Amino acid sequence: MINPVTGILSSATGLPEPTLRLLLTVILAYLAAYLYNKKFSGPDAIKYTVANRTHYLLGLGLGLNVFFNMLSIYHSLVTVAVSYAICFGVGEQMGDRKLATAGVWIFNAAYLMLGYYFMQTDEYDITWTMTQCILCLRMMGFGFDYYDGRKLVTVAGPPTKTELKTVPEDKLNKAAIRETSNKKSPAALPLSFSADTPILQLPSLVEMLAYALFPSAFLVGPQFSFSLFKKWINHNEEDLLLTDDQKEERERAQTLYVWRSVLLAIIYLGAQQTIGATYSTSYLLTDEYSNLPFWQRFLIFPIAGKFAYVKYIGIWLLTEGATASFGISYEGSNEEGHALFGGLANALPGTFETATSIDHVISAFNINTNLWSKYYVFKRLKFLGNKQASQFGTLAFLAIWHGFHAMYFITFLLEFLYVQCELVLRKRLVPIVQSYTKKNDIYFKIWKLAAWIACQLCITYAIVGFELLSLEKSYIAYKNVYFLGHVAILVILGGNILLPKPMSLKKKSQ
Structure with missing residues (x-):
């Protein structure tokens, strides 16, 4: 109606x-x-x-x-x-x-x-x-x-x-x-x-x-x-x-926080209506896109995925300002005595945009739903006796909660597998690169940049299917980039099984 x-x-x-x-x-x-x-x-x-x-x-x-x-x-x-x-x-x-x-x-x-x-x-x-x-x-x-x-x-x-x-x-x-x-x-x-x-x-x-x-x-x-x-x-x-001065300070901090939320929302929603409208996930299904050279398709694909997130962050920021206006998000004052109203923030743009791991993304995107899942599903699956099983069960619950589309389940499965890939890469690569990053700040920044790029490619790749909903549409989009995100999972997890264990893991097992 x-x-x-x-x-x-x-x-x-x-x-x-x-x-x-x-x-x-x-x-x-x-x-x-x-x-x-x-x-x-x-x-x-x-x-x-x-x-x-x-x-x-x-x-x-x-x-x-x-x-x-x-x-x-x-x-x-x-x-x-x-x-x-x-x-x-x-x-x-x-x-x-x-x-x-x-x-x-x-x-x-x-x-x-x-x-x-x-x-x-x-x-x-x-x-x-x-x-x-x-x-x-x-x-x-x-x-x-x-x-x-x-x-x-x-x-x-x-x-x-x-x-x-x-x-x-x-x-x-x-x-x-x-x-x-x-x-x-x-x-x-x-x-x-x-x-x-x-x-x-x-x-x-x-x-x-x-x-x-x-x-x-x-x-x-x-x-x-x-x-x-x-x-x-x-x-x-x-x-x-509260004294009159304290009330005035709280009202000032509340007003600033509300305006901060509104302005950020305008930026995100404005970007979505301009750039995001041009490079939407539906664009990945067009003949125009499929006829582009591979390097252009490879660059546009994560841009389309990125703006799938942008619209969510924009509407959450707009909602965050309204919630802070009521005052229910007040979480006390900091050490300097300034009132804080970010207690119910559902997105942290700074953390999300600079995330170098999927854990960072989870902590900065759809925050309160993730917290809800943590306390009411994940931790109550403790009887399974396995953290990965609890994590898988939580993601399965969230997939069902979103609806019946197969791509919801596949997207959350991809998230689970990417987290496993991150664990593998940390165990194998961190001990090697630490000897360089600890000695040279430039190497450290290069390592962080590589981690940021890898994280962004993973999350933007996975959400494309979530946005397109159907298997048929998702297949067309992923086919245009040769299923690289799926292949990466097979290479990393398969390689971890086939390759010898790192020395650090061998010592722990002895």
């Missing part, structure tokens, strides 16, 4: 209606943040209750969701309602949180898969399944947090005023720590999924809806825990104790 507002704008500008609807929804999230802050910030903030803030936020989230999904919003509402009913009926009434969590996972996975089955085509379609895939992970994470809240431990210190108001007396000074936090200090864990994610008591349906439909996060993320939402909506007591 076409939104009448974006339909008119599409006719006037010639831009695709779904793309306009996506961009306008994200931009309207800035207006939602402005309205929220205007009402609940400042000297009058203390007179409003948590319920007031929650209801207002839910209204904003519902409004934006209706603007994007129109009548298809019922998919989101049904998903949240059924997930809540499972937790309430099975977890609260029957007292079986484990079974409730399993129910939430099965229901959300089945709903999303059915949505893909009925809606999926051979092109990228902006439909209600876009918001549904974000909501699916949010509800699955909520289910696991609800499960983790079953075990309570006594903690030191008096309860806060907020806890005295919201936590039952028999649970005061009690806490639950996520089992996959690896006993790291809270400061070492990400803001989105800190160690306090377990849910001690089931929230109200209104709270769950407000969390699920958060105005700046329901469309393309970021993912974050219900506990972070709860802390933010309750307003930490320390926020009420």
Whole structure:
């Protein structure tokens, strides 16, 4: 169903209606943040209750969701309602949180898969399944947090005023720590999924809806825990104790961060609409491209792959600014006392553009989804007894989460294999080149440049198939560069099996 507002704008500008609807929804999230802050910030903030803030936020989230999904919003509402009913009926009434969590996972996975089955085509379609895939992970994470809240431990210190108001007396000074936090200090864990994610008591349906439909996060993320939402909506007591100077400094830092996100988004999305439109992945299928000399095809191929990433980074940066506008991404102050608002960043452009390994890319691209996968899938596959098996299982889950297209699975398989290739090359090459790079800074820079080129070639090669979706289209594109990225995997992993082990590995095995 076409939104009448974006339909008119599409006719006037010639831009695709779904793309306009996506961009306008994200931009309207800035207006939602402005309205929220205007009402609940400042000297009058203390007179409003948590319920007031929650209801207002839910209204904003519902409004934006209706603007994007129109009548298809019922998919989101049904998903949240059924997930809540499972937790309430099975977890609260029957007292079986484990079974409730399993129910939430099965229901959300089945709903999303059915949505893909009925809606999926051979092109990228902006439909209600876009918001549904974000909501699916949010509800699955909520289910696991609800499960983790079953075990309570006594903690030191008096309860806060907020806890005295919201936590039952028999649970005061009690806490639950996520089992996959690896006993790291809270400061070492990400803001989105800190160690306090377990849910001690089931929230109200209104709270769950407000969390699920958060105005700046329901469309393309970021993912974050219900506990972070709860802390933010309750307003930490320390926020009420800030001096006027501290408040002014925080507002200044917040404004700068929002503008930084917006300007970077404009640069990325602008580049996508100019260079990326000329060298898109679909261009790799044309006769014009296939008739070019090989060296030109070889150069253009990674450019097309690169701009497949650019559009994602652009929209995430735009969303990041809206999220920072709400203030939920605030992660404290640095050593100089400057407030930081990058706690829910979903892309780190500087790290991504200079990445010299796939690990760097993973840490800088789709950050919060990767963190979600780490804590709710990878670490919970520990029973497999093998890190590579857990990694493979996590990538398989992410492939299924994206949809049924075969190239999703092949792309994530390529990612897995490229990581294995990196491990092989590090073991074999690093001991050799270190004797040169440690002595000469020029050699070190050349080594880093080579690593950067190799990393960029790998990630841009793999994502082409992800973008083209179908096996037939991907085959044409990869055939035009003689499947070099696939051949490289065979050469590296095959060579590692056939060649003698490096001396360092021989010593370890003795």
